Amino acid sequence: MGKKWWPNEKVLKHLFQNFMLKTIAILMPGDMGHGCGKAFRKNNFRVVTCLSQRSIRTKKLADLSGIEDLGTIENVVENSDIILSILPPEFALQQAKTVNDVILKKEKHITYVDCNAVSPETALKINDSISSKFCNFIDGGIIGFNPIVENGQTRLYISGPNTQPVKLLHKKGFIIKDLGLEIGKASAMKMVYASATKGTFALHAAVITASKKLNLFDEYVEELKYSKPKILEAMEKMVPKIPIDAARWEGEMYEIAKTFKRENITPKFHEGAAEMMELAHRTPIAEETRENFDKSRSLSEAADMLVKAIKK
Numbered sequence: 058m059g060k061k062w063w064p065n066e067k068v069l070k071h072l073f074q075n076f077m078l079k080t081i082a083i084l085m086p087g088d089m090g091h092g093c094g095k096a097f098r099k100n101n102f103r104v105v106t107c108l109s110q111r112s113i114r115t116k117k118l119a120d121l122s123g124i125e126d127l128g129t130i131e132n133v134v135e136n137s138d139i140i141l142s143i144l145p146p147e148f149a150l151q152q153a154k155t156v157n158d159v160i161l162k163k164e165k166h167i168t169y170v171d172c173n174a175v176s177p178e179t180a181l182k183i184n185d186s187i188s189s190k191f192c193n194f195i196d197g198g199i200i201g202f203n204p205i206v207e208n209g210q211t212r213l214y215i216s217g218p219n220t221q222p223v224k225l226l227h228k229k230g231f232i233i234k235d236l237g238l239e240i241g242k243a244s245a246m247k248m249v250y251a252s253a254t255k256g257t258f259a260l261h262a263a264v265i266t267a268s269k270k271l272n273l274f275d276e277y278v279e280e281l282k283y284s285k286p287k288i289l290e291a292m293e294k295m296v297p298k299i300p301i302d303a304a305r306w307e308g309e310m311y312e313i314a315k316t317f318k319r320e321n322i323t324p325k326f327h328e329g330a331a332e333m334m335e336l337a338h339r340t341p342i343a344e345e346t347r348e349n350f351d352k353s354r355s356l357s358e359a360a361d362m363l364v365k366a367i368k369k
Contacts, residue, residue, distance in 0.1 A: 079225060080105060082137035083124065084152060088302075088347060090143040091118035092203025093211075096230035098123050107133045114346060134159040139168045139222060143199070147308040149173040153183045160191050168222040172197040172213065174309040176248060176316040177241030184240045193219050196240045198247030204230045216242035248316040252327060255306050256313070259330035261292045262299055262337060265356065266363040274357060297359035299334070300342035301350055307334035339366040 080103040083090045094104040108116050108126040119126065127133050133140070134156060142152055149171060160167060169192050171183050180196045187194050194217060201211040213231040215223060220235050227233040236242040268277040281289035299306075310331035314324035337343065340362040345351065 078103060079138045080136055081226075082106060082133045082140040084130075084133070084140060084142050084156075085111060085115060085144050086119040086122065086124050087115055087144065088118075089199060089203045090141075091115075091122040091124065092205040093141065093143065093230055094119070094124040095122040096204035096209060097226070100229035102229070105133055105136060114348075130155060131159050131163070134165055134167065135163055137167060139170065141170050141172050141197075143172045145305045145308050146173045146175045146179070146312050149175050150179065150183055150186060154186050157187045157192065161188055164191060166191050166193075168193045168195060170195040170197045170215070170223050171244075172199050174198070174247050174251060174312060175244050176312045176319070177245045178315060178319060179312060180241045180244040193217075193222060194240070195220050195223055196243040197223070198243040198245075198250075199231075200247065200250050214243040214246045216240060245316065248313050251309060252313045252317070255309065256327055256330050257291075258295045258299055259306075259310065259333040261288075262296050262333050262363060263329070265292055265296055265360045266336075266367075269357075269360040269364045270367075274360060278356075293356045296356055297342070297354045298350065300337040300340045300362075301345055301347060303334040303337035303343060307331050307338065310334055336363060336366050 078101065081094075081097050082105050083094050084106060086094050086106050094106070097104050103125070104123070105125045105127050106119055107128060107130050108119060109128065116126075127136060140156060142149060142156075144152065153169070153171065156169065159165075169187060171180060171194070175183070184194045184196070196216045198214040199211060200214065201207045204211045209228065209230060209232075211231055212234055213223075213226070214234045214236055216236040216238065217240050218238055224233050224235075236246060265274070265277075268274045278289060281292075310327045314327040314331070317327065318324040340359075342351075342354070342359065342362060
């Protein structure tokens, strides 16, 4: 008899990885989600979604990233191992309830990761809305730009009783950081981080708008050049861009305010930040996207638009 062939360790590992190929669902593949999907596909995951009633832009982003549209939430649940919820925070709870209805109907065992910018209180509500019999809920908070922009260094903070299933994405699109067993801990991390970053963006927008209304824009900018050039640099970089994300960030500011209030810290900073986001969303810039954003727009031009958007 001839010598029997037996695969070496490298071949066995490859066969095992292909046999264990996981399907990751992303609801929904917007600015963050489509980048996640593209990164996961590069790491040999199957990535799916449901694009019914989504915008033309979202459908285009999903298509460019190679994310499969399965048509319905039912198909997504049936064919997925892990669902990542990535959408504006005000829709997070309702989406979880919608997915849970399908999970119960199909009695499908699945992992659901809420990656939205929600308060710990909202994260607990989402957890309570999902069947613990069939669904493993993981609280998540994404920090950074999407994994394509961040070259795989986007951080996903997670917490919950069983976070192991999502750790297969570590260094395959995300850097996973586990904060322990407590639901709400990962969301709290996102809230604290965004309270400083996006909260500061809103403050800068408010200040530069006030300088315009008080006819002090040029003088104020000149003073910043002299005494605080880094603040001016940050304003010039971010204020003209705020409106393209303002609709999503408004809800995030209210979630941060809710988080602070629960800890007996004033929520008023971020309630005010939410109002600035709402103002920014009323400017013409809000009609633009990250794909067609006018990068030549100056800080002065953006401030003029914010002034014009103020309700009399």
